[in-house]
Amino acid sequence: MATERYHPLFAIDLANVCSHYDSIASILGNSFRTNVRSAIQHVVDRPDSFGRMVGDFRGALVDHIPYVFVFTSDDDVPSIYDLHHAASDRADWFRRTMTSPSG
Numbered sequence: 001m002a003t004e005r006y007h008p009l010f011a012i013d014l015a016n017v018c019s020h021y022d023s024i025a026s027i028l029g030n031s032f033r034t035n036v037r038s039a040i041q042h043v044v045d046r047p048d049s050f051g052r053m054v055g056d057f058r059g060a061l062v063d064h065i066p067y068v069f070v071f072t073s074d075d076d077v078p079s080i081y082d083l084h085h086a087a088s089d090r091a092d093w094f095r096r097t098m099t100s101p102s103g
Contacts, residue, residue: 003044005079007096010069013083017067035063040080047073054094061086070094 014036022029039060043050050058056072066086070093071078081096 003077004040005077007079007081009096010080010083017083021065032062032065032067035065036067036069036083038063039069040078043069043071043078043080047071047076047078053090057081057094059093068093 018029018032021032039062043060047058050060050071053059053070057070058072059068059070061068068084068086069080070082070084071080073079082093084090084093
């Protein structure tokens with residue numbers, strides 16, 4: 001059974017941010033990756049403990065770096081959509097929808 005699902009573009013969001021921090025210092029990129037993994041694990045462990053932002057969308061902050069990922073939770077399985085800088089325009093945070101498993 002899946003513990004979480006990802007929007008196909010989430011990997012691109014993550015790669016772009018990791019690349020940015022890696023270009024500054026590899027330790028920053030590595031720290032960011034570790035903190036994202038930790039935040040995702042917290043969401044998987046207890047998705048309903050995160051506050052709702054708009055409708056069914058919830059947000060989880062990445063520790064020590066001002067990024068938020070947006071997710072929903074259906075039957076305790078988080079669907080992770082986006083990764084955004086916390087100071088970015090929130091109007092774009094909730095536009096993605098999850099594609100069906102069949103494509």
